[in-house]
Amino acid sequence: MPLLQLRDVTKAYGGIIAVNGASFDVAEGEITALIGPNGAGKTTAFDTISGVVVPDSGAITFDGEDITGLMSHVITKHGLGRTFQITRELSDMTVLENMVVSTISNDLGSLLRSRIAADERDRAMELLAFVGIERLADEPAKSLSYGQRKLLEFAAVLMTEPRLILLDEPAGGVNPALLERIMDRIEEINRKGVSFLIVEHNMDVVMRLSHSVVVMAHGQVILQDTPQVVREDHRVLDAYLGDV
Ligand SMILES: Nc1ncnc2c1ncn2[C@@H]1O[C@H](COP(=O)(O)OP(=O)(O)OP(=O)(O)O)[C@@H](O)[C@H]1O
Ligand SMILES: [Mg+2]
Incomplete structure:
Protein backbone atom coordinates (compact mmCIF):
# COMPACT_ATOMS: atom_id res chain seq x y z
CA MET A 1 0.00 0.00 0.00
CA PRO A 2 1.39 3.45 -0.92
CA LEU A 3 2.12 5.83 1.96
CA LEU A 4 0.22 8.64 0.23
CA GLN A 5 -2.50 8.16 -2.32
CA LEU A 6 -4.46 10.76 -4.31
CA ARG A 7 -7.53 9.54 -6.13
CA ASP A 8 -9.39 11.80 -8.60
CA VAL A 9 -8.59 14.94 -6.64
CA THR A 10 -10.11 18.12 -8.07
CA LYS A 11 -9.78 21.71 -6.89
CA ALA A 12 -11.16 24.67 -8.84
CA TYR A 13 -10.75 28.40 -8.25
CA GLY A 14 -13.72 30.02 -9.95
CA GLY A 15 -13.45 28.94 -13.57
CA ILE A 16 -9.88 27.64 -13.25
CA ILE A 17 -9.63 23.93 -12.54
CA ALA A 18 -6.22 24.03 -10.84
CA VAL A 19 -6.21 20.28 -10.11
CA ASN A 20 -8.42 18.17 -12.33
CA GLY A 21 -9.02 14.56 -11.34
CA ALA A 22 -5.44 13.94 -10.25
CA SER A 23 -4.41 10.47 -9.04
CA PHE A 24 -0.92 9.45 -7.98
CA ASP A 25 0.97 7.55 -5.28
CA VAL A 26 3.96 8.14 -3.05
CA ALA A 27 5.59 4.86 -1.98
CA GLU A 28 6.93 4.53 1.55
CA GLY A 29 10.67 5.17 1.76
CA GLU A 30 10.89 6.75 -1.68
CA ILE A 31 11.53 10.22 -3.04
CA THR A 32 8.80 11.11 -5.51
CA ALA A 33 9.17 14.18 -7.71
CA LEU A 34 6.16 16.18 -8.91
CA ILE A 35 6.98 18.07 -12.10
CA GLY A 36 5.14 20.00 -14.80
CA PRO A 37 5.06 23.44 -16.43
CA ASN A 38 4.12 26.61 -14.56
CA GLY A 39 0.45 26.59 -13.61
CA ALA A 40 0.15 22.79 -13.93
CA GLY A 41 -1.39 22.54 -10.46
CA LYS A 42 1.57 21.23 -8.46
CA THR A 43 1.33 23.71 -5.58
CA THR A 44 -2.44 23.34 -5.49
CA ALA A 45 -2.01 19.57 -5.24
CA PHE A 46 0.32 20.20 -2.26
CA ASP A 47 -2.32 22.51 -0.76
CA THR A 48 -4.96 19.77 -0.93
CA ILE A 49 -2.61 17.17 0.61
CA SER A 50 -1.40 19.39 3.45
CA GLY A 51 -4.84 20.75 4.36
CA VAL A 52 -4.29 24.32 3.16
CA VAL A 53 -7.34 23.91 0.92
CA VAL A 54 -10.12 21.32 0.84
CA PRO A 55 -10.48 19.51 -2.49
CA ASP A 56 -13.84 19.84 -4.26
CA SER A 57 -13.87 16.08 -4.84
CA GLY A 58 -11.65 13.05 -4.68
CA ALA A 59 -9.86 11.32 -1.84
CA ILE A 60 -6.46 11.54 -0.19
CA THR A 61 -5.21 8.77 2.05
CA PHE A 62 -2.08 8.74 4.20
CA ASP A 63 -0.90 5.42 5.58
CA GLY A 64 -4.30 3.97 4.72
CA GLU A 65 -6.24 6.66 6.58
CA ASP A 66 -8.54 9.12 4.84
CA ILE A 67 -7.10 12.61 5.45
CA THR A 68 -9.22 14.41 2.84
CA GLY A 69 -10.26 17.85 4.07
CA LEU A 70 -8.63 17.59 7.50
CA MET A 71 -7.11 20.74 8.95
CA SER A 72 -3.40 21.23 8.39
CA HIS A 73 -2.34 20.90 12.03
CA VAL A 74 -4.20 17.58 12.24
CA ILE A 75 -2.46 16.38 9.07
CA THR A 76 0.89 17.39 10.60
CA LYS A 77 0.08 15.19 13.59
CA HIS A 78 -0.46 12.25 11.24
CA GLY A 79 3.21 12.60 10.26
CA LEU A 80 2.98 14.66 7.12
CA GLY A 81 5.16 17.78 7.03
CA ARG A 82 5.34 20.56 4.51
CA THR A 83 8.05 23.17 4.13
CA PHE A 84 7.05 25.96 6.43
CA GLN A 85 6.23 29.22 4.71
CA ILE A 86 8.14 31.97 6.52
CA THR A 87 5.77 34.89 6.81
CA ARG A 88 6.75 38.47 7.49
CA GLU A 89 5.55 38.16 11.07
CA LEU A 90 7.70 35.11 11.69
CA SER A 91 10.64 36.81 10.06
CA ASP A 92 10.72 39.26 12.98
CA MET A 93 11.69 36.33 15.17
CA THR A 94 15.11 34.76 15.39
CA VAL A 95 16.05 31.66 13.44
CA LEU A 96 15.81 29.55 16.61
CA GLU A 97 12.36 30.93 17.47
CA ASN A 98 11.17 30.08 13.96
CA MET A 99 12.25 26.49 14.53
CA VAL A 100 10.22 26.14 17.71
CA VAL A 101 7.18 27.97 16.37
CA SER A 102 7.02 25.52 13.48
CA THR A 103 5.98 22.73 15.83
CA ILE A 104 2.88 24.47 17.14
CA SER A 105 -0.01 26.49 15.78
CA ASN A 106 0.97 29.97 14.61
CA ASP A 107 -1.24 31.84 17.07
CA LEU A 108 0.67 30.44 19.98
CA GLY A 109 3.99 31.48 18.52
CA SER A 110 4.18 34.77 20.31
CA LEU A 111 3.78 33.05 23.69
CA LEU A 112 6.99 31.19 23.05
CA ARG A 113 9.19 34.14 22.28
CA SER A 114 10.08 34.58 25.90
CA ARG A 115 10.82 30.99 26.76
CA ILE A 116 11.91 27.96 24.79
CA ALA A 117 12.05 24.61 26.58
CA ALA A 118 15.59 23.26 26.86
CA ASP A 119 14.90 20.00 25.05
CA GLU A 120 13.25 21.85 22.16
CA ARG A 121 16.16 24.24 21.97
CA ASP A 122 18.60 21.31 21.85
CA ARG A 123 16.66 19.59 19.10
CA ALA A 124 16.34 22.84 17.13
CA MET A 125 20.07 23.53 17.45
CA GLU A 126 20.86 19.98 16.35
CA LEU A 127 18.74 20.40 13.22
CA LEU A 128 20.17 23.85 12.47
CA ALA A 129 23.62 22.26 12.67
CA PHE A 130 22.42 19.45 10.39
CA VAL A 131 21.60 21.99 7.65
CA GLY A 132 24.69 24.07 8.48
CA ILE A 133 23.17 27.29 9.84
CA ILE A 165 7.88 15.61 3.74
CA LEU A 166 6.47 17.80 0.98
CA LEU A 167 9.00 20.27 -0.42
CA ASP A 168 7.84 22.94 -2.89
CA GLU A 169 10.82 23.89 -5.08
CA PRO A 170 13.65 23.34 -2.55
CA ALA A 171 16.25 24.16 -5.23
CA GLY A 172 14.54 27.25 -6.65
CA GLY A 173 16.87 30.27 -6.68
CA VAL A 174 19.54 28.52 -4.58
CA ASN A 175 23.27 28.81 -5.44
CA PRO A 176 25.14 25.61 -6.47
CA ALA A 177 26.95 25.14 -3.12
CA LEU A 178 23.73 25.39 -1.10
CA LEU A 179 21.90 23.26 -3.64
CA GLU A 180 24.45 20.50 -3.13
CA ARG A 181 23.98 20.72 0.64
CA ILE A 182 20.17 20.63 0.36
CA MET A 183 20.30 17.54 -1.89
CA ASP A 184 22.75 15.80 0.46
CA ARG A 185 20.52 16.41 3.45
CA ILE A 186 17.39 15.24 1.64
CA GLU A 187 19.20 12.00 0.74
CA GLU A 188 20.46 11.56 4.29
CA ILE A 189 16.97 11.95 5.79
CA ASN A 190 15.56 9.65 3.12
CA ARG A 191 18.12 6.95 4.06
CA LYS A 192 16.59 7.00 7.55
CA GLY A 193 13.29 5.94 5.97
CA VAL A 194 11.55 9.29 5.57
CA SER A 195 9.60 9.65 2.32
CA PHE A 196 9.53 12.80 0.18
CA LEU A 197 7.27 14.42 -2.38
CA ILE A 198 9.22 17.20 -4.08
CA VAL A 199 8.02 19.82 -6.57
CA GLU A 200 11.05 20.86 -8.55
CA HIS A 201 11.79 22.50 -11.90
CA ASN A 202 15.53 21.68 -11.87
CA MET A 203 15.67 18.40 -13.83
CA ASP A 204 19.20 17.58 -12.61
CA VAL A 205 17.84 17.60 -9.07
CA VAL A 206 14.81 15.51 -10.10
CA MET A 207 16.99 12.93 -11.90
CA ARG A 208 19.47 12.64 -9.03
CA LEU A 209 17.02 12.43 -6.14
CA SER A 210 13.84 10.77 -7.25
CA HIS A 211 12.78 7.15 -7.41
CA SER A 212 9.50 8.02 -9.10
CA VAL A 213 8.30 11.05 -11.08
CA VAL A 214 4.72 12.32 -11.38
CA VAL A 215 4.11 14.64 -14.34
CA MET A 216 1.24 17.14 -14.22
CA ALA A 217 -0.07 19.40 -16.97
CA HIS A 218 -3.25 21.48 -16.94
CA GLY A 219 -4.30 20.08 -13.58
CA GLN A 220 -4.03 16.46 -14.71
CA VAL A 221 -1.48 13.75 -14.04
CA ILE A 222 -0.22 12.69 -17.46
CA LEU A 223 2.08 9.94 -16.22
CA GLN A 224 3.93 8.49 -13.21
CA ASP A 225 7.02 6.38 -13.82
CA THR A 226 10.75 6.09 -13.10
CA PRO A 227 12.95 9.13 -13.88
CA GLN A 228 14.55 7.19 -16.77
CA VAL A 229 11.20 6.46 -18.44
CA VAL A 230 9.83 9.97 -17.82
CA ARG A 231 12.94 11.55 -19.36
CA GLU A 232 12.35 9.66 -22.62
CA ASP A 233 8.57 10.16 -22.81
CA HIS A 234 7.55 12.59 -25.55
CA ARG A 235 4.40 13.60 -23.63
CA VAL A 236 6.58 15.27 -20.99
CA LEU A 237 8.46 17.39 -23.51
CA ASP A 238 5.17 18.19 -25.26
CA ALA A 239 3.70 19.38 -21.95
CA TYR A 240 6.61 21.78 -21.40
CA LEU A 241 6.74 22.97 -25.01
CA GLY A 242 2.99 23.48 -25.02
CA ASP A 243 3.50 25.96 -22.22
CA VAL A 244 5.76 28.40 -24.09
N1 LIG B 1 -5.57 30.72 -4.63
C1 LIG B 1 -5.79 30.72 -5.95
N2 LIG B 1 -6.80 31.46 -6.48
C2 LIG B 1 -7.03 31.45 -7.81
N3 LIG B 1 -6.34 30.71 -8.70
C3 LIG B 1 -5.33 29.97 -8.23
C4 LIG B 1 -5.00 29.92 -6.84
N4 LIG B 1 -3.95 29.07 -6.67
C5 LIG B 1 -3.64 28.63 -7.89
N5 LIG B 1 -4.46 29.15 -8.84
C6 LIG B 1 -4.43 28.86 -10.28
O1 LIG B 1 -4.43 27.46 -10.43
C7 LIG B 1 -3.54 27.04 -11.47
C8 LIG B 1 -2.50 26.10 -10.89
O2 LIG B 1 -1.62 26.86 -10.04
P1 LIG B 1 -0.49 26.19 -9.16
O3 LIG B 1 0.10 27.28 -8.34
O4 LIG B 1 -1.03 25.02 -8.45
O5 LIG B 1 0.56 25.72 -10.29
P2 LIG B 1 2.04 25.18 -10.14
O6 LIG B 1 2.11 23.92 -10.94
O7 LIG B 1 2.44 25.13 -8.72
O8 LIG B 1 2.88 26.31 -10.93
P3 LIG B 1 4.38 26.87 -10.69
O9 LIG B 1 5.31 25.87 -11.30
O10 LIG B 1 4.40 28.16 -11.45
O11 LIG B 1 4.58 27.05 -9.21
C9 LIG B 1 -2.97 28.33 -12.06
O12 LIG B 1 -3.76 28.68 -13.17
C10 LIG B 1 -3.13 29.33 -10.94
O13 LIG B 1 -3.25 30.63 -11.44
MG1 LIG C 1 3.93 26.09 -7.62
Missing part, protein backbone atom coordinates in the same frame (compact mmCIF):
# COMPACT_ATOMS: atom_id res chain seq x y z
CA GLU A 134 23.52 26.85 13.62
CA ARG A 135 25.75 29.95 13.81
CA LEU A 136 22.72 31.97 12.66
CA ALA A 137 20.41 30.72 15.47
CA ASP A 138 20.12 34.09 17.21
CA GLU A 139 19.95 36.21 14.06
CA PRO A 140 16.59 37.61 12.93
CA ALA A 141 15.17 35.22 10.32
CA LYS A 142 14.61 38.16 7.99
CA SER A 143 18.38 38.73 7.79
CA LEU A 144 18.89 35.33 6.15
CA SER A 145 19.70 35.01 2.46
CA TYR A 146 17.15 33.29 0.25
CA GLY A 147 19.15 30.05 0.26
CA GLN A 148 19.56 30.15 4.05
CA ARG A 149 15.77 30.53 4.37
CA LYS A 150 15.34 27.37 2.31
CA LEU A 151 17.65 25.60 4.78
CA LEU A 152 15.69 27.01 7.72
CA GLU A 153 12.39 25.85 6.22
CA PHE A 154 13.82 22.37 5.75
CA ALA A 155 15.20 22.24 9.30
CA ALA A 156 11.89 23.54 10.67
CA VAL A 157 9.82 20.86 8.97
CA LEU A 158 12.11 18.21 10.49
CA MET A 159 11.15 19.45 13.98
CA THR A 160 7.82 17.61 13.70
CA GLU A 161 9.56 14.31 12.76
CA PRO A 162 7.38 13.64 9.71
CA ARG A 163 7.17 10.32 7.85
CA LEU A 164 6.47 12.19 4.61
Whole structure:
Protein backbone atom coordinates (compact mmCIF):
# COMPACT_ATOMS: atom_id res chain seq x y z
CA MET A 1 0.00 0.00 0.00
CA PRO A 2 1.39 3.45 -0.92
CA LEU A 3 2.12 5.83 1.96
CA LEU A 4 0.22 8.64 0.23
CA GLN A 5 -2.50 8.16 -2.32
CA LEU A 6 -4.46 10.76 -4.31
CA ARG A 7 -7.53 9.54 -6.13
CA ASP A 8 -9.39 11.80 -8.60
CA VAL A 9 -8.59 14.94 -6.64
CA THR A 10 -10.11 18.12 -8.07
CA LYS A 11 -9.78 21.71 -6.89
CA ALA A 12 -11.16 24.67 -8.84
CA TYR A 13 -10.75 28.40 -8.25
CA GLY A 14 -13.72 30.02 -9.95
CA GLY A 15 -13.45 28.94 -13.57
CA ILE A 16 -9.88 27.64 -13.25
CA ILE A 17 -9.63 23.93 -12.54
CA ALA A 18 -6.22 24.03 -10.84
CA VAL A 19 -6.21 20.28 -10.11
CA ASN A 20 -8.42 18.17 -12.33
CA GLY A 21 -9.02 14.56 -11.34
CA ALA A 22 -5.44 13.94 -10.25
CA SER A 23 -4.41 10.47 -9.04
CA PHE A 24 -0.92 9.45 -7.98
CA ASP A 25 0.97 7.55 -5.28
CA VAL A 26 3.96 8.14 -3.05
CA ALA A 27 5.59 4.86 -1.98
CA GLU A 28 6.93 4.53 1.55
CA GLY A 29 10.67 5.17 1.76
CA GLU A 30 10.89 6.75 -1.68
CA ILE A 31 11.53 10.22 -3.04
CA THR A 32 8.80 11.11 -5.51
CA ALA A 33 9.17 14.18 -7.71
CA LEU A 34 6.16 16.18 -8.91
CA ILE A 35 6.98 18.07 -12.10
CA GLY A 36 5.14 20.00 -14.80
CA PRO A 37 5.06 23.44 -16.43
CA ASN A 38 4.12 26.61 -14.56
CA GLY A 39 0.45 26.59 -13.61
CA ALA A 40 0.15 22.79 -13.93
CA GLY A 41 -1.39 22.54 -10.46
CA LYS A 42 1.57 21.23 -8.46
CA THR A 43 1.33 23.71 -5.58
CA THR A 44 -2.44 23.34 -5.49
CA ALA A 45 -2.01 19.57 -5.24
CA PHE A 46 0.32 20.20 -2.26
CA ASP A 47 -2.32 22.51 -0.76
CA THR A 48 -4.96 19.77 -0.93
CA ILE A 49 -2.61 17.17 0.61
CA SER A 50 -1.40 19.39 3.45
CA GLY A 51 -4.84 20.75 4.36
CA VAL A 52 -4.29 24.32 3.16
CA VAL A 53 -7.34 23.91 0.92
CA VAL A 54 -10.12 21.32 0.84
CA PRO A 55 -10.48 19.51 -2.49
CA ASP A 56 -13.84 19.84 -4.26
CA SER A 57 -13.87 16.08 -4.84
CA GLY A 58 -11.65 13.05 -4.68
CA ALA A 59 -9.86 11.32 -1.84
CA ILE A 60 -6.46 11.54 -0.19
CA THR A 61 -5.21 8.77 2.05
CA PHE A 62 -2.08 8.74 4.20
CA ASP A 63 -0.90 5.42 5.58
CA GLY A 64 -4.30 3.97 4.72
CA GLU A 65 -6.24 6.66 6.58
CA ASP A 66 -8.54 9.12 4.84
CA ILE A 67 -7.10 12.61 5.45
CA THR A 68 -9.22 14.41 2.84
CA GLY A 69 -10.26 17.85 4.07
CA LEU A 70 -8.63 17.59 7.50
CA MET A 71 -7.11 20.74 8.95
CA SER A 72 -3.40 21.23 8.39
CA HIS A 73 -2.34 20.90 12.03
CA VAL A 74 -4.20 17.58 12.24
CA ILE A 75 -2.46 16.38 9.07
CA THR A 76 0.89 17.39 10.60
CA LYS A 77 0.08 15.19 13.59
CA HIS A 78 -0.46 12.25 11.24
CA GLY A 79 3.21 12.60 10.26
CA LEU A 80 2.98 14.66 7.12
CA GLY A 81 5.16 17.78 7.03
CA ARG A 82 5.34 20.56 4.51
CA THR A 83 8.05 23.17 4.13
CA PHE A 84 7.05 25.96 6.43
CA GLN A 85 6.23 29.22 4.71
CA ILE A 86 8.14 31.97 6.52
CA THR A 87 5.77 34.89 6.81
CA ARG A 88 6.75 38.47 7.49
CA GLU A 89 5.55 38.16 11.07
CA LEU A 90 7.70 35.11 11.69
CA SER A 91 10.64 36.81 10.06
CA ASP A 92 10.72 39.26 12.98
CA MET A 93 11.69 36.33 15.17
CA THR A 94 15.11 34.76 15.39
CA VAL A 95 16.05 31.66 13.44
CA LEU A 96 15.81 29.55 16.61
CA GLU A 97 12.36 30.93 17.47
CA ASN A 98 11.17 30.08 13.96
CA MET A 99 12.25 26.49 14.53
CA VAL A 100 10.22 26.14 17.71
CA VAL A 101 7.18 27.97 16.37
CA SER A 102 7.02 25.52 13.48
CA THR A 103 5.98 22.73 15.83
CA ILE A 104 2.88 24.47 17.14
CA SER A 105 -0.01 26.49 15.78
CA ASN A 106 0.97 29.97 14.61
CA ASP A 107 -1.24 31.84 17.07
CA LEU A 108 0.67 30.44 19.98
CA GLY A 109 3.99 31.48 18.52
CA SER A 110 4.18 34.77 20.31
CA LEU A 111 3.78 33.05 23.69
CA LEU A 112 6.99 31.19 23.05
CA ARG A 113 9.19 34.14 22.28
CA SER A 114 10.08 34.58 25.90
CA ARG A 115 10.82 30.99 26.76
CA ILE A 116 11.91 27.96 24.79
CA ALA A 117 12.05 24.61 26.58
CA ALA A 118 15.59 23.26 26.86
CA ASP A 119 14.90 20.00 25.05
CA GLU A 120 13.25 21.85 22.16
CA ARG A 121 16.16 24.24 21.97
CA ASP A 122 18.60 21.31 21.85
CA ARG A 123 16.66 19.59 19.10
CA ALA A 124 16.34 22.84 17.13
CA MET A 125 20.07 23.53 17.45
CA GLU A 126 20.86 19.98 16.35
CA LEU A 127 18.74 20.40 13.22
CA LEU A 128 20.17 23.85 12.47
CA ALA A 129 23.62 22.26 12.67
CA PHE A 130 22.42 19.45 10.39
CA VAL A 131 21.60 21.99 7.65
CA GLY A 132 24.69 24.07 8.48
CA ILE A 133 23.17 27.29 9.84
CA GLU A 134 23.52 26.85 13.62
CA ARG A 135 25.75 29.95 13.81
CA LEU A 136 22.72 31.97 12.66
CA ALA A 137 20.41 30.72 15.47
CA ASP A 138 20.12 34.09 17.21
CA GLU A 139 19.95 36.21 14.06
CA PRO A 140 16.59 37.61 12.93
CA ALA A 141 15.17 35.22 10.32
CA LYS A 142 14.61 38.16 7.99
CA SER A 143 18.38 38.73 7.79
CA LEU A 144 18.89 35.33 6.15
CA SER A 145 19.70 35.01 2.46
CA TYR A 146 17.15 33.29 0.25
CA GLY A 147 19.15 30.05 0.26
CA GLN A 148 19.56 30.15 4.05
CA ARG A 149 15.77 30.53 4.37
CA LYS A 150 15.34 27.37 2.31
CA LEU A 151 17.65 25.60 4.78
CA LEU A 152 15.69 27.01 7.72
CA GLU A 153 12.39 25.85 6.22
CA PHE A 154 13.82 22.37 5.75
CA ALA A 155 15.20 22.24 9.30
CA ALA A 156 11.89 23.54 10.67
CA VAL A 157 9.82 20.86 8.97
CA LEU A 158 12.11 18.21 10.49
CA MET A 159 11.15 19.45 13.98
CA THR A 160 7.82 17.61 13.70
CA GLU A 161 9.56 14.31 12.76
CA PRO A 162 7.38 13.64 9.71
CA ARG A 163 7.17 10.32 7.85
CA LEU A 164 6.47 12.19 4.61
CA ILE A 165 7.88 15.61 3.74
CA LEU A 166 6.47 17.80 0.98
CA LEU A 167 9.00 20.27 -0.42
CA ASP A 168 7.84 22.94 -2.89
CA GLU A 169 10.82 23.89 -5.08
CA PRO A 170 13.65 23.34 -2.55
CA ALA A 171 16.25 24.16 -5.23
CA GLY A 172 14.54 27.25 -6.65
CA GLY A 173 16.87 30.27 -6.68
CA VAL A 174 19.54 28.52 -4.58
CA ASN A 175 23.27 28.81 -5.44
CA PRO A 176 25.14 25.61 -6.47
CA ALA A 177 26.95 25.14 -3.12
CA LEU A 178 23.73 25.39 -1.10
CA LEU A 179 21.90 23.26 -3.64
CA GLU A 180 24.45 20.50 -3.13
CA ARG A 181 23.98 20.72 0.64
CA ILE A 182 20.17 20.63 0.36
CA MET A 183 20.30 17.54 -1.89
CA ASP A 184 22.75 15.80 0.46
CA ARG A 185 20.52 16.41 3.45
CA ILE A 186 17.39 15.24 1.64
CA GLU A 187 19.20 12.00 0.74
CA GLU A 188 20.46 11.56 4.29
CA ILE A 189 16.97 11.95 5.79
CA ASN A 190 15.56 9.65 3.12
CA ARG A 191 18.12 6.95 4.06
CA LYS A 192 16.59 7.00 7.55
CA GLY A 193 13.29 5.94 5.97
CA VAL A 194 11.55 9.29 5.57
CA SER A 195 9.60 9.65 2.32
CA PHE A 196 9.53 12.80 0.18
CA LEU A 197 7.27 14.42 -2.38
CA ILE A 198 9.22 17.20 -4.08
CA VAL A 199 8.02 19.82 -6.57
CA GLU A 200 11.05 20.86 -8.55
CA HIS A 201 11.79 22.50 -11.90
CA ASN A 202 15.53 21.68 -11.87
CA MET A 203 15.67 18.40 -13.83
CA ASP A 204 19.20 17.58 -12.61
CA VAL A 205 17.84 17.60 -9.07
CA VAL A 206 14.81 15.51 -10.10
CA MET A 207 16.99 12.93 -11.90
CA ARG A 208 19.47 12.64 -9.03
CA LEU A 209 17.02 12.43 -6.14
CA SER A 210 13.84 10.77 -7.25
CA HIS A 211 12.78 7.15 -7.41
CA SER A 212 9.50 8.02 -9.10
CA VAL A 213 8.30 11.05 -11.08
CA VAL A 214 4.72 12.32 -11.38
CA VAL A 215 4.11 14.64 -14.34
CA MET A 216 1.24 17.14 -14.22
CA ALA A 217 -0.07 19.40 -16.97
CA HIS A 218 -3.25 21.48 -16.94
CA GLY A 219 -4.30 20.08 -13.58
CA GLN A 220 -4.03 16.46 -14.71
CA VAL A 221 -1.48 13.75 -14.04
CA ILE A 222 -0.22 12.69 -17.46
CA LEU A 223 2.08 9.94 -16.22
CA GLN A 224 3.93 8.49 -13.21
CA ASP A 225 7.02 6.38 -13.82
CA THR A 226 10.75 6.09 -13.10
CA PRO A 227 12.95 9.13 -13.88
CA GLN A 228 14.55 7.19 -16.77
CA VAL A 229 11.20 6.46 -18.44
CA VAL A 230 9.83 9.97 -17.82
CA ARG A 231 12.94 11.55 -19.36
CA GLU A 232 12.35 9.66 -22.62
CA ASP A 233 8.57 10.16 -22.81
CA HIS A 234 7.55 12.59 -25.55
CA ARG A 235 4.40 13.60 -23.63
CA VAL A 236 6.58 15.27 -20.99
CA LEU A 237 8.46 17.39 -23.51
CA ASP A 238 5.17 18.19 -25.26
CA ALA A 239 3.70 19.38 -21.95
CA TYR A 240 6.61 21.78 -21.40
CA LEU A 241 6.74 22.97 -25.01
CA GLY A 242 2.99 23.48 -25.02
CA ASP A 243 3.50 25.96 -22.22
CA VAL A 244 5.76 28.40 -24.09
N1 LIG B 1 -5.57 30.72 -4.63
C1 LIG B 1 -5.79 30.72 -5.95
N2 LIG B 1 -6.80 31.46 -6.48
C2 LIG B 1 -7.03 31.45 -7.81
N3 LIG B 1 -6.34 30.71 -8.70
C3 LIG B 1 -5.33 29.97 -8.23
C4 LIG B 1 -5.00 29.92 -6.84
N4 LIG B 1 -3.95 29.07 -6.67
C5 LIG B 1 -3.64 28.63 -7.89
N5 LIG B 1 -4.46 29.15 -8.84
C6 LIG B 1 -4.43 28.86 -10.28
O1 LIG B 1 -4.43 27.46 -10.43
C7 LIG B 1 -3.54 27.04 -11.47
C8 LIG B 1 -2.50 26.10 -10.89
O2 LIG B 1 -1.62 26.86 -10.04
P1 LIG B 1 -0.49 26.19 -9.16
O3 LIG B 1 0.10 27.28 -8.34
O4 LIG B 1 -1.03 25.02 -8.45
O5 LIG B 1 0.56 25.72 -10.29
P2 LIG B 1 2.04 25.18 -10.14
O6 LIG B 1 2.11 23.92 -10.94
O7 LIG B 1 2.44 25.13 -8.72
O8 LIG B 1 2.88 26.31 -10.93
P3 LIG B 1 4.38 26.87 -10.69
O9 LIG B 1 5.31 25.87 -11.30
O10 LIG B 1 4.40 28.16 -11.45
O11 LIG B 1 4.58 27.05 -9.21
C9 LIG B 1 -2.97 28.33 -12.06
O12 LIG B 1 -3.76 28.68 -13.17
C10 LIG B 1 -3.13 29.33 -10.94
O13 LIG B 1 -3.25 30.63 -11.44
MG1 LIG C 1 3.93 26.09 -7.62
